[in-house]
Amino acid sequence: MSKLGQAKRIIFLKTADGQLFEVDEPVAMEFEIVKSFFDENEDAADDTVVPLPNVSAEPLAGIIEFCKAHVEFRANGAAGKDEVKKFNAEYIKEKSNEQLKELILAANYLNIKEMLDFLTETIANRLKNKSVEYVRAFFGIENDFTPQEEEAVRKEYEWAFEGVDED
Amino acid sequence: MDDDRISDLAPFIIHQIMSHLSRKQVAQTSLLSKRWNHLRASFPIFDFSETDLFQSYLGMRLASNEEYCERIVNFMKLIDVSLLRFLLAAEKDVKELDITIKTDDKKLYILPHIIYSAKLSTTLVLYGVKFEKLPDTIRFRLIWKNSERVHLHHPIKLVTVDAWEKDHINLIEVQSSYH
Structure with a gap:
């Protein structure tokens, strides 16, 4: 399929649930973990499969979609423009909280800075003005304060709880 | 969803999330759990406003001298304690x-x-x-x-x-x- 020297290199990635992804090199190199894999194994064969034991297929597909679009934005000089904002807004609109959490775990593991920035901001937007109980449920945090300790912290930060809607 | 993984997010990610929240909401994360109390204490961005210590800006304007002084003392304490906790955390x-x-x-x-x-x-x-x-x-x-x-x-x-x-x-x- 390739003319010598002209071939677009494809990187093979294998997810925790055993799915094989074929990703264009510039997109795969957005993943710091993949980049350092090839930096450390310079003589790795072109068809080397990079194992990603902490990522499953669904979030990886979402991440590839995001990174592919952003690589293209950069190539077209569109970085930072409305086009990008529009894409990001569309991208995140349909994602459930669960999907968002899977994405941030995967983006963290793959070490993709730009996407992490975007995802942390998105999560913050979804947590804005939410109650402590909501945030606990969102992150699956177990409240390990004793009632006395909790009361003491609440009292200390009394000012931060004024005018909060309990939803 | 494996909740353990998400609640164990790396501190820098949690701090990044905090950086997009309001002062009040960042302070509220102290109450989530002991780990989060510590994470909040080590959050490297400080943002204080004396108006935080009043219900509203109007509340601040209408406060009696005595109440105002007390609030300001509390406010300075908050800064001291925050700095101290940060350095320890x-x-x-x-x-x-x-x-x-x-x-x-x-x-x-x-x-x-x-x-x-x-x-x-x-x-x-x-x-x-x-x-x-x-x-x-x-x-x-x-x-x-x-x-x-x-x-x-x-x-x-x-x-x-x-x-x-x-x-x-x-x-x-x-x-x-x-x-």
Whole structure:
């Protein structure tokens, strides 16, 4: 399929649930973990499969979609423009909280800075003005304060709880 | 969804999320759990407003003198405690510390003693603060051998860096006026 020297290199990635992804090199190199894999194994064969034991297929597909679009934005000089904002807004609109959490775990593991920035901001937007109980449920945090300790912290930060809607 | 994984997000990610939340909401995360209380304490962005201590801006305007003073005292305590907690929580990781305090009436913020026991590895930058005691002999234990620089910007009242010694810096008194 390739003319010598002209071939677009494809990187093979294998997810925790055993799915094989074929990703264009510039997109795969957005993943710091993949980049350092090839930096450390310079003589790795072109068809080397990079194992990603902490990522499953669904979030990886979402991440590839995001990174592919952003690589293209950069190539077209569109970085930072409305086009990008529009894409990001569309991208995140349909994602459930669960999907968002899977994405941030995967983006963290793959070490993709730009996407992490975007995802942390998105999560913050979804947590804005939410109650402590909501945030606990969102992150699956177990409240390990004793009632006395909790009361003491609440009292200390009394000012931060004024005018909060309990939803 | 495996909840354990998401609640174990790396501190820098949680701090990134916090950086997009309001002051009040960041403070509220102290109440989530012990781990989050610690994460909030080591959140490296401080943002204080004295209006936080009132129900509303109007509440602040209408407060009696007595109440106002009490709130301000609480506010200064909040800053002290926050700084102190931060230095304790971030003890191992802090390389650079840059403290800039701006106040409306050009008063200098009195830096709590804890600053002397922070373990910084490279840089300390201070602006708009003064030390609790005249630091003629106070030695900065925080500046270790590999420290690169200490910046004490004007207007720091009374102090500037005099000389390097092996493990510490002596601070001497100078007359520097505040503009």
